[in-house]
Amino acid sequence: MPMLNEFPGDFRYVLGLQEAVVVGMADGFAQVSHTTALVNLHTSAGLGNAMGAIVNAAANRTPMVVTAGQQVRAMMTMEALLTNTDATMLPRPAVKWSYEPPRAQDVPAALARAFHLASSPPAGPVFVSLPMDDFDAEVDEAESLTLARRKVVSRTPPMPGPIADLARRLSSAVNPALVLGGEVASTGAIEVAVALSERAALPVWTAPLEGRLCFPQDHPHFQGFLPPGISLVSAALGGHDLIVVIGAPVFRYYPYLPGAFLPEGASLVHITSDPQEAAKAPVGDAIVGDARSALELLTEYVTPSGRRVPPRGRPQPEPDLVEEGGMSPISVFAALAEAVPSHAIWVNESPSNSLMFQDHVRIGADGAYLFTTGGGLGFGLPAAVGAQLAAPRRPVVAVMGDGSMHYALPAMWTAAAYGVPLTVIVLTNREYAILKWFGRLEKVSGIPGLELPGIDIRSIAEGYGLATRHVTTRDELTAAVASAVSAKGPTLIEVPIISTIEDLNR
Amino acid sequence: MPMLNEFPGDFRYVLGLQEAVVVGMADGFAQVSHTTALVNLHTSAGLGNAMGAIVNAAANRTPMVVTAGQQVRAMMTMEALLTNTDATMLPRPAVKWSYEPPRAQDVPAALARAFHLASSPPAGPVFVSLPMDDFDAEVDEAESLTLARRKVVSRTPPMPGPIADLARRLSSAVNPALVLGGEVASTGAIEVAVALSERAALPVWTAPLEGRLCFPQDHPHFQGFLPPGISLVSAALGGHDLIVVIGAPVFRYYPYLPGAFLPEGASLVHITSDPQEAAKAPVGDAIVGDARSALELLTEYVTPSGRRVPPRGRPQPEPDLVEEGGMSPISVFAALAEAVPSHAIWVNESPSNSLMFQDHVRIGADGAYLFTTGGGLGFGLPAAVGAQLAAPRRPVVAVMGDGSMHYALPAMWTAAAYGVPLTVIVLTNREYAILKWFGRLEKVSGIPGLELPGIDIRSIAEGYGLATRHVTTRDELTAAVASAVSAKGPTLIEVPIISTIEDLNR
């Protein structure tokens, strides 16, 4: 409360009803606005409630300053109620820096440092604990201004020598490939990636489980998303002799499918701004540096190539399929691909349908995409609200599973209360389909807790003030989406689906 | 999934839709059943989502073993997706022990140790990280059986000598007082406390912000709840020359209201099973030891007294008050006090109404009570579900604020899906009343984000499958409660209230 006293008019305060919601909204906002978000949480258990979302923000490399209140200094040592005991330990290991200023006068310096650190590559959340009574103290105004005016350039290009070597190897390779990750998006380098791909005639993949649009998915060089298993990646990249990975880890595997890391005869070069990511890759050489700078230098150094890049066969959408009261996910995505404007921002948190989403909702250069690379549920719904707050003039469409919906549900209230014109598509199959799929992969049976009956998500959404629709056919869906994206407030569209999990090896 | 493979029939698996809900349910279950709860969470962000609830469980001293999945061992070093990086750090400082076994064969020993530790005083959550593939390994069955059969007695009485001294001081004091805390409840010692109070003629207070029923609130010696401020406590205890605190911290202050810790001339002796609590108290001598044992020894050693204990004036309930569409909280509590059976378990998470709740819902010896001593929101609703699962034959009534409801909302689904006959009373004032109160105390103004309009909690509850009621008068409320406590499933009763925050100094 003391921090918010006489809240200044040139800040916009956005309320969320639970801490995980607040951090998720900030995550989406920061990613879409390319700024550093400031999140203020309640002390102790409040910070605790947010930890899952902070873990996601760390995985997403979202620049974010997280502050939490703390008891008044006079009552911390006796651990009065709502003292954040061992406050700087609580948010680890998900934050890059965790600090409680030793005096009220140090709050400006701590916040300044936090802001600069949050955005330095690899970006991520930082934490500052703020004793409540610090906001009643006087600070040296000149010193605070000096701090406020500091500018820090923290992105760094890769070393030009190794990049020139790589350009030569790219020029002389028989069948090279480019694999891109989210850092291409976060550094605003999609156009540079297109230029490189075209100049060097490179087929382009998105790295497994990336959370951003890294390359226009309707570009003829786009080959699709790499699958998230060791043997699957090497199969998918079979035939390439040089694989260049930019702005992604090598690689974000998920199920354990052992095998060779690379196809026979291939070599790999990895460019990332994260030294930890460079150090930990199991295969390939690595060059640390900014993705955009790397793409620019490669484009400058590489010899233009006349190689033909074969287009990847795009899976044909099935005809309109509705059975047992549900549409097939593929027909849903086909409908959405048509109904949603091309400059929309998509958010996806429907784990069991992600591969189909990727295949059928091909996002072009003027679109955007958010998915949590940490794999934690609860990101999608609040991130969509935050994205819409950051980009009020672009449609935001969140595709949610009916299980994912419950991880950060009260985000709906913020959407309604602040008039955020979000479209939420809930794919209802009344089960944890991703777990059933994983159970088949792991050859387990007799698992409890995989069914999810008895939820009327429209009733819940209406309780929070959203308009809702229930659709069962492609035409209804198309019409509902058209109406939702032009509405003034949020709309939830429930779409019953049948469970049709695709094979990872497809 | 591998852990749940061929899930054994003699375990009961209860699903919650978000991790904070699961831990909250386990907390309530463990407290009411006097057992140690086992909670299994999703890795990484999943554990993160639960951290607020784990912080609460730590404050509540709830014995709880928290496990979370971990990637397969072969992919941990490369940090594949959903690797719980630095897993044993993530849940600190809220757990008593945090461990990832170095081999699959050590999982039984780790779990055995975790269970024994969780329940040793001061009880609390412990954490074990479980790599997914460990469940496919063979363990030595004899060794596991040996571990499973170990019994550990971890409660310890206080030293008899200092207790005998204290008994003598109690016998010779002019106006001694007893202040009790949650450990009296968790050690099942309420009857012993009554015996001591009667034998030594001691007026009895509940320590500030306790989360359990520590003494029958309808007993003539009961004086009420101590208020949570330094100067308030010493004012409330004015006139006493010897204050004996058993099973509570000295004291759980919340707003900073400086002053003398004790009334003039008083001395204080503190008995607690927690050495940290003994060490950190700002005033008084301390004796470490089990609350029940301490009460038993004191009762044995103390000289019977003929002192008269004056009854505390019980605030008179106001007449039925309904204005501007809402009941007064006092009239709500008065109605509830009459309508709810005496053996009910009460759960309270309506912060701004807690003092009134305490004054007007006087819980007798056969009742029970849950409130989070950590102060974190999100405990009440799932704890009520857990409490009801632990005590299916006793009515459970949760009194919730309309802000608190949103911290662990999907607990409603578990209540409905498992047919848990819970009664949820939502006091709707469409604001964060406790923050407004705190803002007045802190003399701040211009605070954003204190209003909470536009929520139809009944619609949300119905979406999760609860029966709902909306009541505006005392008679309606009485009838609705009578119906709810005898229903087969959960019922939510919405009660619009007017905001009438009581003065702490009353």
Added chain:
Amino acid sequence: MPMLNEFPGDFRYVLGLQEAVVVGMADGFAQVSHTTALVNLHTSAGLGNAMGAIVNAAANRTPMVVTAGQQVRAMMTMEALLTNTDATMLPRPAVKWSYEPPRAQDVPAALARAFHLASSPPAGPVFVSLPMDDFDAEVDEAESLTLARRKVVSRTPPMPGPIADLARRLSSAVNPALVLGGEVASTGAIEVAVALSERAALPVWTAPLEGRLCFPQDHPHFQGFLPPGISLVSAALGGHDLIVVIGAPVFRYYPYLPGAFLPEGASLVHITSDPQEAAKAPVGDAIVGDARSALELLTEYVTPSGRRVPPRGRPQPEPDLVEEGGMSPISVFAALAEAVPSHAIWVNESPSNSLMFQDHVRIGADGAYLFTTGGGLGFGLPAAVGAQLAAPRRPVVAVMGDGSMHYALPAMWTAAAYGVPLTVIVLTNREYAILKWFGRLEKVSGIPGLELPGIDIRSIAEGYGLATRHVTTRDELTAAVASAVSAKGPTLIEVPIISTIEDLNR
């Protein structure tokens, strides 16, 4: 420096030349004086230098408050030189509490809490970081006095019921045995242990690798030290049907020698004041509680027994053996056993000779013994200095290996500078004999770095101001010791020995 400003005359300041030395001296002092030691270290790397000794103090359960300086608050956030960055993290996990007060005014409360915690069972080191400028601030004197006068009783007996059960089992067992650990010494309960052993006719072992005298080694019931391997312990305890362990872990194994934890048909009951120790034992039931109280209650409850306790065959000392220029360790210990007065305090840090030391230096009821149960080298020499400071009228004899000497060497300076009349026996074999022994056990070869030639320890000791002697025969040794224990300052006696490592299975 500000902390030491106008240093009060009623404190005794003892300087050590390196931080590990200082903590080691405090450890020995605290153990012998039965008080809590206060250690002040230099910030950052200074605290770092002490960490090994703090790890040892934690294993030894030595009550100790460790403080370290910190930069002035105004320069902490910019991390000026000698800022202790993340100060409260640095000493973990070796301390029970780690704290930096949020204000200068909270230093007294932090120190008070630290003192109470350090000595609460299980005792151990705690850490408080003290910003340098805090010592210029004013504190509330009344509040500090209130804190200073608090008394905390933190030892707790075991529950009487389970102890009564155990007493009955002891009375009816055919061949029970008692195994004792260091907590018997630290609670001053050796006499009680003797009484129990005599009343119940119990043979008594010292638990493996204990660091204190737990039972008079010349008592007819004393059976010796249990060996530190799983299979070795069960072999040594063969034939017993009930094993009662008091004040030790079950058990402190060192080399991995798998096998049954207990002899066939035996059951074990474990009494310890440490809940972690109770929870983690791999076998047996456990009762948490104070060792002395447990012994007193058992003695009270147990039925006197007429069983005969067979004496253990004491290994015969070999005749005076000197070959290749060195004495045998056994002949050294035999000589020492005769030459050293019975009320001496022994310190042992000669790892390869520990078993022989235990067999041949049988310490009686008026003697004492220090050995680090953490197994870290560097404890012995400073602990001996600290022990002698705590007990200036008792002889202190430290038996050191010529490898161990170098871990905390400058302790010699403090001994000389403060006139501490310590006797240091250095057994010189010019190798790391314990590692060679361990290498044989592990069946490894070709190991570098096991020889230790070229050290003239007398020259080093003389450089620090010690008197020194070099002896090669039993008579010389006896004479040198007699002279050293009555000297006014420290003496180092170098004794070349031959390496004769005993078999663990002996």
Added chain:
Amino acid sequence: MPMLNEFPGDFRYVLGLQEAVVVGMADGFAQVSHTTALVNLHTSAGLGNAMGAIVNAAANRTPMVVTAGQQVRAMMTMEALLTNTDATMLPRPAVKWSYEPPRAQDVPAALARAFHLASSPPAGPVFVSLPMDDFDAEVDEAESLTLARRKVVSRTPPMPGPIADLARRLSSAVNPALVLGGEVASTGAIEVAVALSERAALPVWTAPLEGRLCFPQDHPHFQGFLPPGISLVSAALGGHDLIVVIGAPVFRYYPYLPGAFLPEGASLVHITSDPQEAAKAPVGDAIVGDARSALELLTEYVTPSGRRVPPRGRPQPEPDLVEEGGMSPISVFAALAEAVPSHAIWVNESPSNSLMFQDHVRIGADGAYLFTTGGGLGFGLPAAVGAQLAAPRRPVVAVMGDGSMHYALPAMWTAAAYGVPLTVIVLTNREYAILKWFGRLEKVSGIPGLELPGIDIRSIAEGYGLATRHVTTRDELTAAVASAVSAKGPTLIEVPIISTIEDLNR
């Protein structure tokens, strides 16, 4: 031991007698050899003993992989003796990564990652805990080879755009200055710094308390070392309008001397490879990037200047001064400056004489220098041994205080045992002169423990096998040094000095 089994002949194993010594030697070795050092420590207390030296290595940004043994996996959960409990916590916060592999098979990947991380900017120590029995396991050889062959380029230049801007500002500034730090040395960029200084006509300072030679101290543009206080730095830089700091923090202050951070009218640009360092500076703009690359780019971009750089007045050495049995430090340094060959590597750990050392031992381009930027004592002596091992053909001269000597004394043994031809100069004043100086600054008095009498350092050194000399005049010193630097083994030269602490404001 299992790790060292059949130790390979192509590794050089160097033994140190205490862990702090080992890490200090590795630190010196790595800094001088420009490689990453591998240090293996004993578990638990052994790692603890090294923590001070690891804190120093972190401050020095020394690439170092620290491993420590761990109990066999089967006995870790029961915490057998010498289990490194919570092993990955113990070395924090001084390491960049702390890890215990989840399986024996993951040791190669963990070590590979550790090596790459240790050397990635900002370089520093990393920690890997190695269970003893892991060395008996089979690993996949192909996978290990793949890992071993990975190359990681982790240094990154600054962004060229901001550097070009800075070059323009340098060209147009009236009176710019260059301040250099240790990263100039560690990136091998001293010659580039000279080129820039000459091309742009820039006076050059060394940043406060730097631990490496950053610029030839005999170059006419060299202005000396900036003093380590806020107000002192701005005074020393008075008159400059643009200050460019490369490869140092802004700034490493030590005593708290508040004031303006910069001289009136000056602006500052800071180039560092450490984003934390960039973020935390209290003043100036920052650009993250490699020091050498920054210097190269600036040299390329900057316009040649005709400005005259005024030489700094070099303090005149006093005439030969010997009084009260001691030389003045200045006359010692003057003698050393003449007697020591120009390509020598200097090590300095004589805190109270550092300013005089800097003024009078002006190290030229072919010399080198080591000083711990962490400020922790115990670095100098072992670092000198390590430096000499890394550069066996260059003289290494360590200038030590007689207090500093005792922090890592057994380093002398390694020097003698391995025939390391080191020269150690011990300046003996028999007191903690730096503390006395600091006490005057802090205006404190009555401080105990500042005298250091009664040590014969030659006797100690001889005990470890060093040749020793005692000199009292300049001629004796010159002769002794000449002899020592051409000896085959280590020599210690004791030089009694008088205490003459210079004024920081000189």
